[in-house]
Amino acid sequence: MNASRTAVLAGCAVVLGAVAVVSMGVGAQALAPAQVWQALVSPGMSDADTIVRDIRLPRMVLALAVGAALAAAGALLQTATRNDLADPGILGVTAGAGFAITLGTVLGLTGTQYGQLVVAVVGAGIAAVVVYSVGRSSPLRLLLAGFALSMVLAGLSLGLRLIVPDAFDRFRFWSVGSLAGREQIPLTVPIVVIVIALVGSLMVARQLEALLLGEEVAQSLGVNVTRTRFAVLVLVTLLAGAATAVAGPMVFVGLIVPHLVRPLARNSVPWLVAFTIVLGPVLMLIADIASRILLRTGEVPASIVLAVLGGPVLIWVVRDRRTAPL
Amino acid sequence: MIVLRSGPVSVRFEQRTVRMTVVLVVLAAALAVLGLCQGAVWVTPGEVLAALAGQGDSSVIVVQWRLPRVVGALVFGAALALAGAVIQDQTRNPLGSPDMLGIDAGAYTGALLVITGFGSAAAAMPGLLSVAAMAGGLLTALLVYGLSLRSRNRGKLIVVGIAVNATLTAINAWIVLRAELEVAIAATGWSAGSLNGLGWDDLGIPLVVLGVLAGTLVVLSRSMNQATIGDEVAVATGVRLGPLRLVTVLAAVGCTTTVTAVTGPIAFIALAAPQIGKRLFGTSGVGLLPAALTGGVLLLTADVTSQLVLAPIGLPVGVMTTAIGGTYLLWLLIVQVRRRTH
Numbered sequence: 001m002n003a004s005r006t007a008v009l010a011g012c013a014v015v016l017g018a019v020a021v022v023s024m025g026v027g028a029q030a031l032a033p034a035q036v037w038q039a040l041v042s043p044g045m046s047d048a049d050t051i052v053r054d055i056r057l058p059r060m061v062l063a064l065a066v067g068a069a070l071a072a073a074g075a076l077l078q079t080a081t082r083n084d085l086a087d088p089g090i091l092g093v094t095a096g097a098g099f100a101i102t103l104g105t106v107l108g109l110t111g112t113q114y115g116q117l118v119v120a121v122v123g124a125g126i127a128a129v130v131v132y133s134v135g136r137s138s139p140l141r142l143l144l145a146g147f148a149l150s151m152v153l154a155g156l157s158l159g160l161r162l163i164v165p166d167a168f169d170r171f172r173f174w175s176v177g178s179l180a181g182r183e184q185i186p187l188t189v190p191i192v193v194i195v196i197a198l199v200g201s202l203m204v205a206r207q208l209e210a211l212l213l214g215e216e217v218a219q220s221l222g223v224n225v226t227r228t229r230f231a232v233l234v235l236v237t238l239l240a241g242a243a244t245a246v247a248g249p250m251v252f253v254g255l256i257v258p259h260l261v262r263p264l265a266r267n268s269v270p271w272l273v274a275f276t277i278v279l280g281p282v283l284m285l286i287a288d289i290a291s292r293i294l295l296r297t298g299e300v301p302a303s304i305v306l307a308v309l310g311g312p313v314l315i316w317v318v319r320d321r322r323t324a325p326l
Numbered sequence: 327m328i329v330l331r332s333g334p335v336s337v338r339f340e341q342r343t344v345r346m347t348v349v350l351v352v353l354a355a356a357l358a359v360l361g362l363c364q365g366a367v368w369v370t371p372g373e374v375l376a377a378l379a380g381q382g383d384s385s386v387i388v389v390q391w392r393l394p395r396v397v398g399a400l401v402f403g404a405a406l407a408l409a410g411a412v413i414q415d416q417t418r419n420p421l422g423s424p425d426m427l428g429i430d431a432g433a434y435t436g437a438l439l440v441i442t443g444f445g446s447a448a449a450a451m452p453g454l455l456s457v458a459a460m461a462g463g464l465l466t467a468l469l470v471y472g473l474s475l476r477s478r479n480r481g482k483l484i485v486v487g488i489a490v491n492a493t494l495t496a497i498n499a500w501i502v503l504r505a506e507l508e509v510a511i512a513a514t515g516w517s518a519g520s521l522n523g524l525g526w527d528d529l530g531i532p533l534v535v536l537g538v539l540a541g542t543l544v545v546l547s548r549s550m551n552q553a554t555i556g557d558e559v560a561v562a563t564g565v566r567l568g569p570l571r572l573v574t575v576l577a578a579v580g581c582t583t584t585v586t587a588v589t590g591p592i593a594f595i596a597l598a599a600p601q602i603g604k605r606l607f608g609t610s611g612v613g614l615l616p617a618a619l620t621g622g623v624l625l626l627t628a629d630v631t632s633q634l635v636l637a638p639i640g641l642p643v644g645v646m647t648t649a650i651g652g653t654y655l656l657w658l659l660i661v662q663v664r665r666r667t668h
Contacts, residue, residue, distance in 0.1 A: 148655035294500070307496030308497060312493065314489035
């Protein structure tokens, strides 16, 4: 069985590679895959090479990191809360990061990439704890708590940005989740954090799987329940916070991807996490490519593409008879 | 219990209903005077009263500029709350309000399509805009209802509504991005839900439409109360449930989309006002009168505060209601959790 899943995972990785190459070819200046390959392998000084190296490659890497981070965060959240509707965007975790960044900018804390990252992660963590403690008792309540908190924070963010026009100007574009125009920002720190957290997610997945059997069973299997739950909270916070810090608020990636890959993973949490890490970036890249195609004169923010795709998936999930009653 | 008799007609009131009605009306009047006083130029309450009587220097400012806004806030708040009360009653769910179910967003989509399709000419046709908004809202209501049909679980309706809401909001953002710059600016100003720049010209048609719709709901309210007791009781007392449901829901959607067509989506009044009214008046279900009074006071409060807080910037009132309403929703959830655990 493992062999077949490995083969499928390898196939997914190939798909990811293909989509990544396509994403570097699509845009205002269309490039053939051969040109993209040329620019990657033996970069010269031609226009195509410059476009790929300075704009499209960083943007592709960003999509990989953000997509993997949000999808893995969604998979962890859905498993840990046993809630098919869990998603860092829907549960208000990204809204917490977003509000923290707006507040941090007003207070002058987000000048450096470390500052922005720390502020975003702290905001995401606080939001996660608040939503979880309010909505713990049922999936619907969790969803509503996230929705309500997102609303409050969105209103407060807009209010803050109107009071401090300077912050408004800087965050006008950030406040809509998008991958455009972020190619020049130094991304090393957030991406390193995301990679470490992804490795951590894979490591915690087995303990999480044991937790699904019930706390007593998990304990008898030698799993430290409290430590596992805490690790999941920290990982989700890091992943969602870092992704939001670089790309702005994105919803639905964490919801859609785990649902799509669940049949492939066949009830194994480690495989679920592995598949979401590979296929999350595929969705993010497709949304990013669509964001460049849908509008002739400019770009649709990727978050809008994701919301248009994600709404129907959410409906499909709640209509699905197999999902737990709300 | 107070009973008013005039020949064959008699009306009964609970004392608490009378008391709360008086309190809310006085509150609304006080807020209205405050709303008329404040602005770029402070006008004293005395001058406001004189201006309302048609005297004094500030009569243009007060009557032509500020009064439409105050009247709009009261009437629109009441209309949104009425719509919320009806939908919450029909779905028997305190969260089933038009804004949660995406009806506002759908109305906005309808209006956006007209604005982008007809360009600046659309501004000259407020009637067309209202019709488009109403069509958008109705289609959304049908879609949400259809998608959550055959589900015995009332929670699903809300989740479907949130999903439809998110998708429509994204589509709206996309339409705005695609549009020409002038259209986009007009549409964006509208998207936050604002009473800024409301004049008498904008209010005429909506006030008539809302009056008719509210009248319909009041006439039907007796039958609606029978239906609340239970379907069997309602049928036994001669209420035809199918047509009643259809007409009341249509009237509610009409209320919310008419307001949305003028102001843009103002969230959470429809959600919160019926529930707050229910608690203030101590009624068993969500009543129309408590909802309407509370809604008017809520929206006027939000509007007056949003102008006060950020004085020179006209903060869209929709931002204020969103922040307040989200807090209210969180509080509702926390209280429910407490009640369940204790």
